[in-house]
Amino acid sequence: MLGEGGFGKVFKGWVDPKTYAASKVGVGIPVAVKKSSPDSEQGLKEWQAEVKFLGKFSHPNLVKLFGYCWEDKQFLLVYEYMQKGSLESHLFRKKGGEPLSWDTRIKIAIGAAKGLVFLHNTEKSVIYRDFKASNVLLDGDFNAKLSDFGLAKFGPVDSNSHVTTDIVGMYGYAAPEYMSTGHLYVKSDVYGFGVVLLEIITGMRVLDSSRQPHQYNLVKWTKPLLPNKNKLRNLMDPRLEHGYPFQAASQVAELIIRCLNPQCKLRPDMEQVLGKVEKISKMEMTPKDLKAQTKHLKDEERRLRKRSSTLPTNHGGIGHTGGGHSQHEYQSY
Structure with a gap:
């Protein structure tokens, strides 16, 4: 399973590149299959909207819809698989x-x-x-x-x-x-x-x-x-x-x-x-930007060296160190 949301669950699958028929795991081209929750009224509405828009429009910056299925209260959408x-x-x-x-x-x-x-x-x-x-x-x-x-x-x-x-x-x-x-x-x-x-x-x-x-x-x-x-x-x-x-x-x-x-x-x-x-x-880093980057990297290197020098030496026991982030670092990870 790749993920789960309000619509339902998303699975990874494979299809034949010519016919788009289902194929064995690892054979053909990978796809993402979105399966709706059968009792979700919102899921049905969103499924219909997806088919209406992605079935009509095609563009390099829109995810490609390969196909869809509506059977026994199961609503499926098959998209191109996005590796990243x-x-x-x-x-x-x-x-x-x-x-x-x-x-x-x-x-x-x-x-x-x-x-x-x-x-x-x-x-x-x-x-x-x-x-x-x-x-x-x-x-x-x-x-x-x-x-x-x-x-x-x-x-x-x-x-x-x-x-x-x-x-x-x-x-x-x-x-x-x-x-x-x-x-x-x-x-x-x-x-x-x-x-x-x-x-x-x-x-x-x-x-x-x-x-x-x-x-x-x-x-x-x-x-x-x-x-x-x-x-x-x-x-x-x-x-x-x-x-x-x-x-x-x-x-x-x-x-x-x-x-x-x-x-x-x-x-x-x-x-x-x-x-x-x-x-x-198209804008590139200026000498001032490069200088700021170099300074930052050197400061970070010094900080890490200082931190490692203060860590307790492990003499056969189990060493434990605690670490933390600054407020901004904590927010950004």
């Missing part, structure tokens, strides 16, 4: 695994933005409504693809600026106008993108009860701090080890602030967001 899992699993893993580099994080942001641009510019614009780190899946080369279209809605038609719908989705990622009124705009997705971009650069979850009470909501806590360069440095994911162009990080912070504008109409559209992130991706 979700963005969420890489940003917030407790320990182990290589942290995502700056370039990889920006690459993922670009891919996800391309997926949203495509959806927003279809003949009848599609509002994704559930943009969050767990729904951004990664292939073997860390190309990002949007998954889980169970909450997607067709956008407004004629002279309407929004659609009205039940309030569902993930608190923290959902735009304020949607949470307060149920009005859903194309730019409501832009707010969610801004939240995920904030998670990408800080390595922290949007909501985390293990942080101090005033830091529980990442957006409310950090948004006033992002324009301050010194405070921005302290908010950056420590696992990046200063390995990024700080000017690029500053521009990402500026973009996040624009995406998180409480007034929907003042947010940029996703085409503008994509263009900005693509420009940021």
Whole structure:
């Protein structure tokens, strides 16, 4: 089993590459099979939405739907298998695994933005409504693809600026106008993108009860701090080890602030967001950035040497050492 959610469980399987018929384990191409909970009314609605949207649209930055099945109250969806899992699993893993580099994080942001641009510019614009780190899946080369279209809605038609719908989705990622009124705009997705971009650069979850009470909501806590360069440095994911162009990080912070504008109409559209992130991706580290990175690595090396020199010597017994993280480190793992 690959995972489990509100819809049901997700399993790994294999199919024949030509016929898509089921094959033996390890033979053919791997797929992810989502199986709904048979008694879930919401599961049926989301299954229908997935078939409607992924069955109709195809794009390099949307997860490919190979097929679906509805039989004996069992609702199945068969997708391409994404080798690297979700963005969420890489940003917030407790320990182990290589942290995502700056370039990889920006690459993922670009891919996800391309997926949203495509959806927003279809003949009848599609509002994704559930943009969050767990729904951004990664292939073997860390190309990002949007998954889980169970909450997607067709956008407004004629002279309407929004659609009205039940309030569902993930608190923290959902735009304020949607949470307060149920009005859903194309730019409501832009707010969610801004939240995920904030998670990408800080390595922290949007909501985390293990942080101090005033830091529980990442957006409310950090948004006033992002324009301050010194405070921005302290908010950056420590696992990046200063390995990024700080000017690029500053521009990402500026973009996040624009995406998180409480007034929907003042947010940029996703085409503008994509263009900005693509420009940021071309920025390289300056000599000043490299100097800061070298200093950080030397300081870290000295800290580790000092720590190892203070550890008790094990004379045949069982040695035990305790370790801890700074507040930011604790929040980021």
